[in-house]
Amino acid sequence: MSTPNAAMELDAIDQRMLEALARNARISLKELAEVAGLSSPSAAERLRRLEDRGVIAAFTVDIAPEAIGYSLQAIVRVRPLPGQLHVVERIIQETPEFIECDKVTGDDCFIGRLVVRSMGELDGILDKIAERAETNTSMIKATPVKRRLPPLSP
Amino acid sequence: MSTPNAAMELDAIDQRMLEALARNARISLKELAEVAGLSSPSAAERLRRLEDRGVIAAFTVDIAPEAIGYSLQAIVRVRPLPGQLHVVERIIQETPEFIECDKVTGDDCFIGRLVVRSMGELDGILDKIAERAETNTSMIKATPVKRRLPPLSP
């Protein structure tokens, strides 16, 4: 029971492959194979298994919001008024400026991240939510830890 | 002054390419070209320019933390005690379970996301920070909005 499920273990080769993909998901299988110390077909097979096991959820692109005009980012804690939970959840989902949102324990029901072009835009979005929830907004000044992989070794 | 910088504009082709890459960053140039309605060389050239302009920050892999044993995720707000700001920032950076962290305005100085295998592990991490900061932890129960692209059209 305290033995971790073997299916969850990543060996050194898996780890090197995931680290290489985290640096550049568009790396060729050939390069990936070199990093892993395998032939290309073996690397392809490993990659397929990592996907099948659900370890790899997706290959995605990181956009720089500021490069397309979103000069401000905020983290918003949202506490729906009684009876408004589902409406608030839908409003958040339908507001595309919310680029991620988690539902959490504690006083705050939702914690979301949003991008805006201006304070005016932020104000407009928060006003819409204000009818149905209390919000607490923190503007992002810096990002000391950019999104990174969790520790891969047990 | 109210005119957005033209360099920040994404045309319909750029948008389709970014959306396709957000779905699968390892899509081939050939498929990307089909999505865009261009030849492969044109798609490659557009892609290169999106990278050069800084619109594309990186191609990355999304790991499913629960598939490698991290059954719990938390959002932690961290408020360093007087004089402890930089030490706390370093502790967070050096704790690999923090998979992202922002420095924000307001009472909370840092808001971070962390993954753990158990409540015991979470407790250990928070105890280490507790000597130097107040923390407020929310466990993630669900994710109503998974990381997605910001709106791409002005």
Add this chain to the structure above:
DNA sequence: TTTGAAAATACTCTATT
């Protein structure tokens, strides 16, 4: 900026260890 065609690379399949 885009295209088409050719050359260079990379990928995938099968058989094999």
Add this chain to the structure above:
DNA sequence: AATAGAGTATTTTCAAA
């Protein structure tokens, strides 16, 4: 599980518009 080799597909380059 991993590999080698062969056949297939993709990517890159380049001249031209």
